[in-house]
Amino acid sequence: MDETPRLNLPFLLAQQAQKHLTHNEALRLLDVLVQTAVRSMRVAAEPETTEEGDLFILPQGRTGGRWEEMTPGSLALRENGGFIGLRPVLGQVAYVVDERRLVLFDGATWSGDAFAARELPSLGLNAAPSLANRLTVAADAELLTHDDRTPGTGDARKVVNKASAARTASLVFQTAWSGRAELGLTGGDDLEFRVSADGASFRTALRAARASGFVALAGGHEPACALDVAGAVKVGSFARSALPPAASGAGQVIFVPDEAGGATLAFSDGASWRRVGDRAIVA
Numbered sequence: 001m002d003e004t005p006r007l008n009l010p011f012l013l014a015q016q017a018q019k020h021l022t023h024n025e026a027l028r029l030l031d032v033l034v035q036t037a038v039r040s041m042r043v044a045a046e047p048e049t050t051e052e053g054d055l056f057i058l059p060q061g062r063t064g065g066r067w068e069e070m071t072p073g074s075l076a077l078r079e080n081g082g083f084i085g086l087r088p089v090l091g092q093v094a095y096v097v098d099e100r101r102l103v104l105f106d107g108a109t110w111s112g113d114a115f116a117a118r119e120l121p122s123l124g125l126n127a128a129p130s131l132a133n134r135l136t137v138a139a140d141a142e143l144l145t146h147d148d149r150t151p152g153t154g155d156a157r158k159v160v161n162k163a164s165a166a167r168t169a170s171l172v173f174q175t176a177w178s179g180r181a182e183l184g185l186t187g188g189d190d191l192e193f194r195v196s197a198d199g200a201s202f203r204t205a206l207r208a209a210r211a212s213g214f215v216a217l218a219g220g221h222e223p224a225c226a227l228d229v230a231g232a233v234k235v236g237s238f239a240r241s242a243l244p245p246a247a248s249g250a251g252q253v254i255f256v257p258d259e260a261g262g263a264t265l266a267f268s269d270g271a272s273w274r275r276v277g278d279r280a281i282v283a
Contacts, residue, residue, distance in 0.1 A: 044061050050078045053078060056076045057094065066084075073109055075088055092105045122136075166187060181194065190208060192220070204219060205217070214227070237256075240256060240259060246269070264276060264282075
């Protein structure tokens with residue numbers, strides 16, 4: 001046996017003359033077969049001018065004095081002003097420069113299928129995935145950011161899609177694996193924020209109607225105005241000596257507990273605070 005069985009590297013034989021030639025031939029083959037990088041696998045016409053050491057994967061329909069004599073899929077190496085053919089090895093990986101991708105030789109053809117993006121049935125990061133949670137991540141924090149490498153637009157939109165209006169698309173927040181809050185489209189197309197004390201029974205704290213944009217608080221009812229509260233409303237309490245600036249916006253409402261004549265609600269007309277009952281300015 002005078003060469004290796006897989007890469008066909010020549011052995012140095014006993015009492016062989018000019019052993020350096022055999023050694024140099026093995027180095028030449030290793031230079032091609034180890035960390036293989038080819039200029040192209042799409043160039044069909046044998047180029048007249050290339051640099052020494054340039055390597056090509058020969059496609060079907062190749063043309064040229066030397067290339068036509070070589071088998072499609074073989075490696076064509078530029079050496080001493082001409083091309084020589086080399087047989088690729090099963091499992092050999094090559095980087096294709098003009099396509100910026102990796103290809104694998106399966107014993108018959110070169111293909112990039114082994115390196116192509118493909119579907120994964122499940123994925124776990126620092127945790128085991130399950131049928132219910134096919135993507136599982138166990139970490140103190142996760143980051144989703146905009147694409148600044150491709151580059152992208154600068155936007156960062158995350159989409160949660162459901163099959164129909166009656167289904168649910170939501171985010172659930174848990175304590176010890178028991179739900180405490182849920183935000184999303186829960187059995188409808190209005191945005192809801194729900195809370196729970198036991199993880200089984202949820203109450204709707206906020207509902208934003210999709211058609212009107214009106215918001216309902218403390219109930220799942222259909223809001224009749226911009227803010228529809230199903231219950232009492234408490235506003236901020238300010239003593240007369242600590243009233244906030246009325247000029248910051250007309251229409252504000254506050255509670256004044258120490259107004260002359262008794263506690264009262266007051267509203268801002270844009271310049272002063274006025275009692276709701278008689279519109280008199282709060283002293």
